[in-house]
Amino acid sequence: xxxxxxxxxxxxxxxxxxxxxxxxxxxxxxxxxxxxxxxxxxxxxxxxxxxxxxxxxxxxxxxxxxxxxxxxxxxxxxxxxxxxxxxxxxxxxxxxxxxxxxxxxxxxxxxxx
Amino acid sequence: xxxxxxxxxxxxxxxxxxxxxxxxxxxxxxxxxxxxxxxxxxxxxxxxxxxxxxxxxxxxxxxxxxxxxxxxxxxxxxxxxxxxxxxxxxxxxxxxxxxxxxxxxxxxxxxxxxxxxxxxxxxxxxxxxxxxxxxxxxxxxxxxxxxxxxxxxxxxxxxxxxxxxxxxxxxxxxxxxxxxxxxxxxxxxxxxxxxxxxxxxxxxxxxxxxxxxxxxxxxxxxxxxxxxxxxxxxxxxxxxxxxxx
Numbered sequence: 001x002x003x004x005x006x007x008x009x010x011x012x013x014x015x016x017x018x019x020x021x022x023x024x025x026x027x028x029x030x031x032x033x034x035x036x037x038x039x040x041x042x043x044x045x046x047x048x049x050x051x052x053x054x055x056x057x058x059x060x061x062x063x064x065x066x067x068x069x070x071x072x073x074x075x076x077x078x079x080x081x082x083x084x085x086x087x088x089x090x091x092x093x094x095x096x097x098x099x100x101x102x103x104x105x106x107x108x109x110x111x112x113x
Numbered sequence: 114x115x116x117x118x119x120x121x122x123x124x125x126x127x128x129x130x131x132x133x134x135x136x137x138x139x140x141x142x143x144x145x146x147x148x149x150x151x152x153x154x155x156x157x158x159x160x161x162x163x164x165x166x167x168x169x170x171x172x173x174x175x176x177x178x179x180x181x182x183x184x185x186x187x188x189x190x191x192x193x194x195x196x197x198x199x200x201x202x203x204x205x206x207x208x209x210x211x212x213x214x215x216x217x218x219x220x221x222x223x224x225x226x227x228x229x230x231x232x233x234x235x236x237x238x239x240x241x242x243x244x245x246x247x248x249x250x251x252x253x254x255x256x257x258x259x260x261x262x263x264x265x266x267x268x269x270x271x272x273x274x275x276x277x278x279x280x281x282x283x284x285x286x287x288x289x290x291x292x293x294x295x296x297x298x299x300x301x302x303x304x305x306x307x308x309x310x311x312x313x314x315x316x317x318x319x320x321x322x323x324x325x326x327x328x329x330x331x332x333x334x335x336x337x338x339x340x341x342x343x344x345x346x347x348x349x350x351x352x353x354x355x356x357x358x
Binding site: 002004005006009010012013016017021023027031038039084085086095096105106107108109110111112113 | 143145146147148149150151152153154155156157158159235236237238240268269271272273294297298301330331
C-alpha cells in the first residue's frame, strides 16, 4: 500500500511549492498517473482523500489524469497500447517491447491563491 | 470546500443549523488565484535525497546494495553468512528495514557487523530519507560494503531509489518460478537476481530455467547467482560478485 506514502509525497511537494510563492490556499491540483507507473490511480486517490484534511490541499479539487501505456515492439517495431509492463506485441506476439509512455507519475499544475 | 469562505457546497451548517449566505453566492470568483505549471515528478524529493546518498557513497567508495525480496526469501540469512565469510577482509555495515522489531538487526550484529534497524511502522518500503537518517547514526567507513535490507515486499520498494550502487532481488525456490512475471517492475529495476534455497530444489516444483527465462525477458542485463545460504553452496560465486563490484 505504497499509495499512502506517495500521497504524503505529493502533499509535501505541494506545500513546499505553495510556500515558495506565498500561496495561502490551493484550489485545484492536476496529477498525471500513467497506467505503467506502478501506482494504482484509484488507491492513490483514496489515500489523498484520507490525508488532505488539515493540509493546504484541504478542499482542493484534485484531478487525476490517467495516461495509457504505450509500447514499441523490439522485434517488429509495431506501436501499440499496453495495459501491463509484460504485454506482448499484438502483431508478432514478441516480448519485450520498449515502453514509450505511461510511466508518468507527476503533478502537472495547481491553481492557488 | 474553499477554506476561506466555505464556497463549494450548496449549504453548510454551523452548530447544527443549515443556512445559505445572504447576498453572497457560492460561485464568486477568487481574484488572486493563479495557475502554476509544476510538471514535477511526485517522487522528486525522494530522488533528490537518493542522489545525495549516492554521492556520499561514491565519495567514500562504499558499495551500497539494496536487497529486495518477498518476506521469507532468506535475505537476513544470506547476510549473516556473507558477513561470516567476508568480515575478516572487508568492512561491512547493514541497514535493516522491517515494519516492526529489531530482530534482524540483532541477528546481524551477532554475526559481527554494525547494524541499524529502521522500523517503518505502517510503511511498506524504505525511502531515501530513512536511509539518510540511518547514515547519520552509523558512520560507514570508506571502501566498505553497505547492505540495505529492504522491507520484505516485491511491489512498493521498486519505486523508491535509495541511492544504492546496485539493486539485488532475492527469490527462493519455495516461491513460484513465475514470480518475475508477477512483479515485473522489481525485476526490471534490479541488477542481480539471487535464487536462494537451492538445496530444496529436489522437493519443490520450481524450474530454475523457467524463472531465469522470465526474468531475462523483462531485463536482458540481469545477472543471476544460485545459492543456498543454509548449506553454503554457491556462496563463493556471490562473494566473488561482491569483490568484483
